[in-house]
Amino acid sequence: MLGIIRVLTTEDEAILQEHSRLIKAEFQLDSLTRCIPEQRNGIYNEETMKAAVPKIKALAKKMVKYDGVTAVAISCAADPAVTSCRELVNVPVIGAGEAGAYAALMVSRKVGVLGITREVPPNISSILGDAFLSYTYPDSVSTTVDLLKTGAMEKAVAAGRKLADIGATCILFACTGYSTIGLRNVLQKHVKLPVIDLVRAQAVAYSLTE
Structure with a gap:
Protein backbone atom coordinates (compact mmCIF):
# COMPACT_ATOMS: atom_id res chain seq x y z
CA MET A 1 0.00 0.00 0.00
CA LEU A 2 1.11 3.53 -0.80
CA GLY A 3 1.44 5.92 2.13
CA ILE A 4 0.59 9.49 1.12
CA ILE A 5 1.90 12.35 3.23
CA ARG A 6 -0.07 15.57 2.87
CA VAL A 7 1.72 18.74 3.96
CA LEU A 8 -1.56 20.58 4.53
CA THR A 9 -3.03 20.09 7.99
CA THR A 10 -6.77 19.51 7.79
CA GLU A 11 -9.57 17.73 9.65
CA ASP A 12 -11.77 17.84 6.56
CA GLU A 13 -11.81 14.20 5.46
CA ALA A 14 -12.94 15.02 1.92
CA ILE A 15 -9.95 17.29 1.40
CA LEU A 16 -7.53 14.97 3.19
CA GLN A 17 -8.57 11.87 1.29
CA GLU A 18 -8.94 13.42 -2.18
CA HIS A 19 -5.54 12.25 -3.41
CA SER A 20 -6.22 8.69 -2.23
CA ARG A 21 -9.64 8.82 -3.85
CA LEU A 22 -8.20 10.00 -7.17
CA ILE A 23 -5.52 7.30 -7.19
CA LYS A 24 -8.05 4.58 -6.40
CA ALA A 25 -10.54 5.79 -9.01
CA GLU A 26 -8.06 6.16 -11.86
CA PHE A 27 -5.37 3.58 -11.08
CA GLN A 28 -7.15 1.09 -8.79
CA LEU A 29 -4.29 1.45 -6.29
CA ASP A 30 -4.83 1.36 -2.53
CA SER A 31 -3.31 4.08 -0.39
CA LEU A 32 -3.37 5.51 3.11
CA THR A 33 -3.24 9.27 3.59
CA ARG A 34 -2.06 11.15 6.66
CA CYS A 35 -1.18 14.81 7.12
CA ILE A 36 1.52 16.52 9.13
CA PRO A 37 0.45 18.71 12.07
CA GLU A 38 0.34 22.49 12.43
CA GLN A 39 0.66 23.45 8.76
CA ARG A 40 -2.75 24.99 8.12
CA ASN A 41 -1.59 26.68 4.92
CA GLY A 42 0.72 23.92 3.77
CA ILE A 43 4.17 24.80 2.41
CA TYR A 44 4.52 28.06 0.51
CA ASN A 45 7.87 29.60 1.49
CA GLU A 46 11.25 28.77 3.03
CA GLU A 47 9.98 29.14 6.59
CA THR A 48 7.08 26.73 6.18
CA MET A 49 9.35 24.32 4.30
CA LYS A 50 11.84 24.32 7.17
CA ALA A 51 9.07 23.72 9.70
CA ALA A 52 7.60 20.85 7.69
CA VAL A 53 10.74 18.78 7.11
CA PRO A 54 11.06 17.16 10.57
CA LYS A 55 7.32 16.49 10.65
CA ILE A 56 7.46 14.74 7.28
CA LYS A 57 10.42 12.62 8.34
CA ALA A 58 8.69 11.55 11.54
CA LEU A 59 5.46 10.70 9.73
CA ALA A 60 7.26 8.72 7.02
CA LYS A 61 8.99 6.58 9.65
CA LYS A 62 5.70 6.06 11.48
CA MET A 63 3.78 5.03 8.37
CA VAL A 64 6.41 2.51 7.34
CA LYS A 65 6.77 1.06 10.83
CA TYR A 66 3.18 1.04 12.06
CA ASP A 67 0.98 1.26 8.94
CA GLY A 68 3.07 -1.14 6.87
CA VAL A 69 3.10 0.99 3.73
CA THR A 70 5.30 -0.30 0.93
CA ALA A 71 6.12 3.14 -0.48
CA VAL A 72 5.79 6.74 0.65
CA ALA A 73 4.60 9.63 -1.52
CA ILE A 74 5.29 13.13 -0.26
CA SER A 75 2.46 15.03 -1.87
CA CYS A 76 4.06 18.44 -2.32
CA ALA A 77 5.58 19.93 -5.46
CA ALA A 78 8.64 21.20 -3.59
CA ASP A 79 9.63 17.63 -2.63
CA PRO A 80 10.33 18.50 1.02
CA ALA A 81 12.36 15.88 2.91
CA VAL A 82 12.33 13.46 -0.03
CA THR A 83 16.10 12.91 0.02
CA SER A 84 16.33 12.63 3.79
CA CYS A 85 13.35 10.26 3.96
CA ARG A 86 15.05 7.96 1.48
CA GLU A 87 17.85 7.63 4.00
CA LEU A 88 15.41 6.93 6.85
CA VAL A 89 13.11 4.25 5.46
CA ASN A 90 13.66 1.08 3.47
CA VAL A 91 10.82 1.60 0.97
CA PRO A 92 10.63 3.81 -2.14
CA VAL A 93 9.98 7.51 -1.45
CA ILE A 94 8.27 9.38 -4.27
CA GLY A 95 8.40 13.16 -4.57
CA ALA A 96 5.44 14.76 -6.31
Whole structure:
Protein backbone atom coordinates (compact mmCIF):
# COMPACT_ATOMS: atom_id res chain seq x y z
CA MET A 1 0.00 0.00 0.00
CA LEU A 2 1.11 3.53 -0.80
CA GLY A 3 1.44 5.92 2.13
CA ILE A 4 0.59 9.49 1.12
CA ILE A 5 1.90 12.35 3.23
CA ARG A 6 -0.07 15.57 2.87
CA VAL A 7 1.72 18.74 3.96
CA LEU A 8 -1.56 20.58 4.53
CA THR A 9 -3.03 20.09 7.99
CA THR A 10 -6.77 19.51 7.79
CA GLU A 11 -9.57 17.73 9.65
CA ASP A 12 -11.77 17.84 6.56
CA GLU A 13 -11.81 14.20 5.46
CA ALA A 14 -12.94 15.02 1.92
CA ILE A 15 -9.95 17.29 1.40
CA LEU A 16 -7.53 14.97 3.19
CA GLN A 17 -8.57 11.87 1.29
CA GLU A 18 -8.94 13.42 -2.18
CA HIS A 19 -5.54 12.25 -3.41
CA SER A 20 -6.22 8.69 -2.23
CA ARG A 21 -9.64 8.82 -3.85
CA LEU A 22 -8.20 10.00 -7.17
CA ILE A 23 -5.52 7.30 -7.19
CA LYS A 24 -8.05 4.58 -6.40
CA ALA A 25 -10.54 5.79 -9.01
CA GLU A 26 -8.06 6.16 -11.86
CA PHE A 27 -5.37 3.58 -11.08
CA GLN A 28 -7.15 1.09 -8.79
CA LEU A 29 -4.29 1.45 -6.29
CA ASP A 30 -4.83 1.36 -2.53
CA SER A 31 -3.31 4.08 -0.39
CA LEU A 32 -3.37 5.51 3.11
CA THR A 33 -3.24 9.27 3.59
CA ARG A 34 -2.06 11.15 6.66
CA CYS A 35 -1.18 14.81 7.12
CA ILE A 36 1.52 16.52 9.13
CA PRO A 37 0.45 18.71 12.07
CA GLU A 38 0.34 22.49 12.43
CA GLN A 39 0.66 23.45 8.76
CA ARG A 40 -2.75 24.99 8.12
CA ASN A 41 -1.59 26.68 4.92
CA GLY A 42 0.72 23.92 3.77
CA ILE A 43 4.17 24.80 2.41
CA TYR A 44 4.52 28.06 0.51
CA ASN A 45 7.87 29.60 1.49
CA GLU A 46 11.25 28.77 3.03
CA GLU A 47 9.98 29.14 6.59
CA THR A 48 7.08 26.73 6.18
CA MET A 49 9.35 24.32 4.30
CA LYS A 50 11.84 24.32 7.17
CA ALA A 51 9.07 23.72 9.70
CA ALA A 52 7.60 20.85 7.69
CA VAL A 53 10.74 18.78 7.11
CA PRO A 54 11.06 17.16 10.57
CA LYS A 55 7.32 16.49 10.65
CA ILE A 56 7.46 14.74 7.28
CA LYS A 57 10.42 12.62 8.34
CA ALA A 58 8.69 11.55 11.54
CA LEU A 59 5.46 10.70 9.73
CA ALA A 60 7.26 8.72 7.02
CA LYS A 61 8.99 6.58 9.65
CA LYS A 62 5.70 6.06 11.48
CA MET A 63 3.78 5.03 8.37
CA VAL A 64 6.41 2.51 7.34
CA LYS A 65 6.77 1.06 10.83
CA TYR A 66 3.18 1.04 12.06
CA ASP A 67 0.98 1.26 8.94
CA GLY A 68 3.07 -1.14 6.87
CA VAL A 69 3.10 0.99 3.73
CA THR A 70 5.30 -0.30 0.93
CA ALA A 71 6.12 3.14 -0.48
CA VAL A 72 5.79 6.74 0.65
CA ALA A 73 4.60 9.63 -1.52
CA ILE A 74 5.29 13.13 -0.26
CA SER A 75 2.46 15.03 -1.87
CA CYS A 76 4.06 18.44 -2.32
CA ALA A 77 5.58 19.93 -5.46
CA ALA A 78 8.64 21.20 -3.59
CA ASP A 79 9.63 17.63 -2.63
CA PRO A 80 10.33 18.50 1.02
CA ALA A 81 12.36 15.88 2.91
CA VAL A 82 12.33 13.46 -0.03
CA THR A 83 16.10 12.91 0.02
CA SER A 84 16.33 12.63 3.79
CA CYS A 85 13.35 10.26 3.96
CA ARG A 86 15.05 7.96 1.48
CA GLU A 87 17.85 7.63 4.00
CA LEU A 88 15.41 6.93 6.85
CA VAL A 89 13.11 4.25 5.46
CA ASN A 90 13.66 1.08 3.47
CA VAL A 91 10.82 1.60 0.97
CA PRO A 92 10.63 3.81 -2.14
CA VAL A 93 9.98 7.51 -1.45
CA ILE A 94 8.27 9.38 -4.27
CA GLY A 95 8.40 13.16 -4.57
CA ALA A 96 5.44 14.76 -6.31
CA GLY A 97 7.54 17.43 -7.98
CA GLU A 98 10.16 15.12 -9.41
CA ALA A 99 7.58 12.54 -10.51
CA GLY A 100 5.68 15.22 -12.40
CA ALA A 101 8.79 16.81 -13.90
CA TYR A 102 10.11 13.52 -15.25
CA ALA A 103 6.68 12.72 -16.67
CA ALA A 104 6.59 16.11 -18.40
CA LEU A 105 9.98 15.46 -19.99
CA MET A 106 8.60 12.32 -21.60
CA VAL A 107 5.96 14.26 -23.52
CA SER A 108 7.35 17.74 -24.12
CA ARG A 109 10.41 19.91 -24.71
CA LYS A 110 8.46 23.11 -24.00
CA VAL A 111 7.00 22.68 -20.53
CA GLY A 112 4.89 25.42 -19.01
CA VAL A 113 4.76 25.14 -15.22
CA LEU A 114 1.72 26.27 -13.24
CA GLY A 115 2.23 26.70 -9.50
CA ILE A 116 1.20 28.91 -6.60
CA THR A 117 4.51 30.35 -5.34
CA ARG A 118 6.14 33.45 -6.79
CA GLU A 119 8.93 31.41 -8.38
CA VAL A 120 9.10 27.95 -9.93
CA PRO A 121 10.13 25.27 -7.41
CA PRO A 122 13.88 24.79 -8.01
CA ASN A 123 13.64 21.00 -7.85
CA ILE A 124 11.27 21.08 -10.82
CA SER A 125 13.19 23.57 -12.95
CA SER A 126 16.40 21.65 -12.28
CA ILE A 127 14.94 18.43 -13.66
CA LEU A 128 13.30 20.12 -16.66
CA GLY A 129 16.50 21.90 -17.69
CA ASP A 130 16.26 23.24 -21.24
CA ALA A 131 12.72 21.89 -21.53
CA PHE A 132 11.48 24.52 -19.05
CA LEU A 133 9.62 27.19 -21.02
CA SER A 134 7.92 29.43 -18.48
CA TYR A 135 6.29 29.60 -15.06
CA THR A 136 3.18 31.32 -13.81
CA TYR A 137 0.58 31.21 -11.03
CA PRO A 138 -3.03 32.35 -10.65
CA ASP A 139 -3.85 35.86 -9.49
CA SER A 140 -4.56 36.18 -5.75
CA VAL A 141 -3.27 32.70 -4.99
CA SER A 142 -0.24 32.20 -2.74
CA THR A 143 -1.06 29.10 -0.66
CA THR A 144 -2.82 25.83 -1.40
CA VAL A 145 -5.71 26.94 0.82
CA ASP A 146 -6.37 29.81 -1.59
CA LEU A 147 -7.26 27.24 -4.24
CA LEU A 148 -10.33 26.29 -2.21
CA LYS A 149 -11.74 29.82 -2.42
CA THR A 150 -14.44 30.99 -4.80
CA GLY A 151 -13.02 31.95 -8.18
CA ALA A 152 -9.72 30.13 -7.77
CA MET A 153 -10.53 27.53 -10.43
CA GLU A 154 -11.25 30.22 -13.01
CA LYS A 155 -8.02 32.05 -12.17
CA ALA A 156 -6.02 28.83 -12.45
CA VAL A 157 -7.56 28.05 -15.85
CA ALA A 158 -6.71 31.56 -17.06
CA ALA A 159 -3.09 31.11 -15.94
CA GLY A 160 -2.89 27.75 -17.68
CA ARG A 161 -4.24 29.23 -20.91
CA LYS A 162 -1.51 31.89 -20.81
CA LEU A 163 1.12 29.13 -20.82
CA ALA A 164 -0.52 27.55 -23.84
CA ASP A 165 -0.67 30.91 -25.60
CA ILE A 166 3.09 31.46 -25.29
CA GLY A 167 3.90 28.10 -26.85
CA ALA A 168 3.89 25.47 -24.11
CA THR A 169 3.34 21.98 -25.49
CA CYS A 170 2.67 20.56 -22.02
CA ILE A 171 1.48 22.06 -18.74
CA LEU A 172 2.98 20.74 -15.52
CA PHE A 173 1.31 21.52 -12.23
CA ALA A 174 3.63 22.65 -9.43
CA CYS A 175 1.12 22.27 -6.62
CA THR A 176 -0.73 19.14 -5.51
CA GLY A 177 -3.60 21.39 -4.46
CA TYR A 178 -4.56 21.46 -8.13
CA SER A 179 -5.30 17.75 -7.78
CA THR A 180 -7.49 18.47 -4.76
CA ILE A 181 -9.70 20.88 -6.72
CA GLY A 182 -9.75 18.77 -9.90
CA LEU A 183 -8.10 21.36 -12.13
CA ARG A 184 -6.68 18.95 -14.72
CA ASN A 185 -10.04 17.86 -16.11
CA VAL A 186 -11.31 21.44 -16.24
CA LEU A 187 -8.16 22.87 -17.81
CA GLN A 188 -8.07 20.23 -20.53
CA LYS A 189 -11.38 21.55 -21.80
CA HIS A 190 -9.60 24.84 -22.57
CA VAL A 191 -6.15 23.73 -23.77
CA LYS A 192 -5.51 20.84 -26.10
CA LEU A 193 -2.24 19.87 -24.43
CA PRO A 194 -1.01 17.18 -22.07
CA VAL A 195 -1.56 18.35 -18.48
CA ILE A 196 0.63 16.65 -15.90
CA ASP A 197 -1.08 16.32 -12.54
CA LEU A 198 1.35 15.56 -9.70
CA VAL A 199 -0.83 13.09 -7.82
CA ARG A 200 -1.38 11.08 -10.97
CA ALA A 201 2.37 11.18 -11.65
CA GLN A 202 3.03 9.80 -8.17
CA ALA A 203 0.55 7.01 -8.81
CA VAL A 204 2.34 6.07 -12.03
CA ALA A 205 5.67 5.99 -10.19
CA TYR A 206 4.21 3.86 -7.40
CA SER A 207 2.66 1.43 -9.89
CA LEU A 208 6.19 0.58 -11.06
CA THR A 209 6.99 -0.76 -7.59
CA GLU A 210 4.00 -3.08 -7.47
